[in-house]
Amino acid sequence: MKTVAVVRAVGVVFSESGTREQKARARQWLGQLLGDPQEKIRRYAMTALPKLGADVEEEAALHAVLRRSSSDREKKSLARTLEKIGGAATLEMASGGLLGETAQKVEANLARVRIPSVVLLDRTLSDASELRIRLRCRSGLERIVEDELHERSLRDAKFRLVESAPGAITMAPRDAFSLDDIYALRCFSSASIVLGYLSGEPVAEKIAEAIAAPLARQVLEAFTNGPIRYRLEFVSKGHQRSVVRQVAARVYELCPRLLNDSRGAPWQVEILPAPKGISIELTPRLRPDPRFAYRRQDVPAASHPPLAACMARLAGRMSGEIVWDPFCGSGLELIEAALRGEVRRVVGTDRSAEAIAIAETNFAAAIGNAVATKFARRDFRDYGGIDELRAGAVSMVITNPPLGRRVPIPNLRELIEDLFAAAAEVLRPDGRLIFVNPLSVRPAGRSLQLDFRQKVDLGGFNCHLEKYRKI
Template sequence: MTAARLVARCTRGLEAVVAAEILALDLGTVTHLGHRAVHFRSSRPDPQVTGLSTADDVFALVARCPDIGAARPGLLRLADLAEHADLAAPMRLRERHAGPFTGVEVSASFLGRRNFNRYDAEDAVGEALARRLGTAYHSRRSGQAPPPTHSGWRLTLDGVHTALMLRIAARPLHRRPYKRRSIPGTLHPPVAAAMARMAGIRPGHTVLDPCCGAGTLLIEAAYHQPQARLRGLDLSPDAVAAARANAAGLPITITHGDAARLPLPDGGVDRVLCNPPWGAQVRPNGLLAASPARWWRELRRVLAPDGAAVLLLPDPADIATGIRHGFVPTEVHRVRVAGAQPFLAHFRAPDRPGR
């Protein structure tokens, strides 16, 4: 049996984290880490492949050739790629995971300047695929969302290769069913899942998000380790309401509270997961607005001696601030989220006197 060639697309900077999840779940052999992409092979694609929590999406690799370059005539090569690619195995895989389809839609992205736009590339491929499959093609040029029953194709040009891929799930993996409510600054779910995995949460651990927003971090932690004790606080009533709605049915406690004055005993928290409100998307309020340093002092107070914190921080200066408060960074990834490039950092709890 020929091994399926699969590609997990992800947030920039999480490639190694996605590869680690693929290996931990025994989903296949990782063959290449590229720009926002992890290539892997599997002789028996497991149903869990569509449950990769740290990936934005997962595709069957249909065809790959050298990058077509910047000139418009290269669009003819894209159409030719779609015309002659072997579609049989990827289509079987897609139908096994997502059922029948009624049409074709294509999403394209490329690195570097080109003398054509993404819609030109999408239409060249999409029209060729639709002709081959005898079905409708939905162009994204109109700005309208494609019908949910259309098969999702992905085209990437990274300066070295052109890759044509087919989504094997019915919809992108990053679109979580639990996302009933959202608020400004809501964290991208695969990034939250990566943070939960980095934290090393074990059964019985008390996990805290002191600025929980819409609850994304705690929900991803609950799916990763359902036997943990999960608690979130937020000063915003809208955030508390959104988090409770999103976490409905999960063992997560959400309450109103100020991250600079946590209603928790000293050393009572094993893991902290947080995207603190340092002003990138959400301004700090309450006691933090007057004294941001209180956040770090409270974090230090509530963490157990062997505890850890996984934080999304906007600037290297924030990592330095954590170090000044005694936290020890053990893993750092720079990621691209919503146009910014924050740091995903794992900190070991500060040493206690007498340790």
């Protein structure tokens, strides 16, 4: 009995360090301990084993212990270990009812290793007009997300707006749609399919029923290639291990094709706080977000990509645009502006050489060479030497300046004032300045007229998204 602490330590230490030979010996020792007469020692050994990469040999030894064991505590430990290392033999044993909810875990593990699961972006789902799709966005950007949806529905009538609430726009498909149709919209932060709403506290049975309901199954079957694995996430509630286990077990009973798996699952079921209850939503786990897959590299203060898309939309369109981002960072605003079309040339300045190289790479990945570019490392105040930025030559200045949060800016007010002055000089009449203003500074003269001002949550702090027109 004195060895139990050592057993645990061996599992931890040799899984993280030690030679291959030492690891093999540790594993062999733990394997032998599965035959120990003391239940506690067997339990500690079986808990330590998965860390060292157990396989069929240990699996068989664990099955032998399970057949002999009369202790519930030991059976529980066995189930936990077999969930991690179990293969086909465990699945067979589990389907005989011996291991309770272990069957679904083992099946999910095997599915993950054997057959890749992929979310199908281009597969269409028909007869889905009952479905509700929720687009979440930073609070303050709702009108821009709605505007994009409106423009889209005029073009192809795929979706209609159902409801707009702070940070969440709900839409419904009018007809057959694919996930690609949803991700053709660029301004939302995340998209999910609403599976249900429950009043009161989360109840495992009700959550499971919503996940295994015909509506959810229809979506999952249509949009998944391979086994359907989902992760369960209680948003803003911390770990809810026991509820997760109950939900997973019940969903598996109701529909054995739906496998709960916290690792690399293509889908996530989110339990979100909603007014007086919870909302159950299904979201594809797309990494990277297909809309912003052009990002080869990032800068530390990179913009939130949907915010850059919102800013580009807010800018509107002019033909033959010349666009300048004075603080271009990784280039997202320039890219999002160029993706909207009508852009002839973009100019990016940043005082960091690394940012300039990254912006250039990202821009090429997103746009190719269809748009002329000029990227220059310099303080934005030194724009005078750049021919494209001569007075009255630019149609759009779009930028996310340093906000003074991460890196303190000695004189942020002066920097914003200088930005206004630079924009007032380089913009042509009717040209626009779109930027995130961290202060309440306004332009000095009258040549920049305020068109739009909206408080936006930038992830825990507020700034104003502003648009000015040069008159």
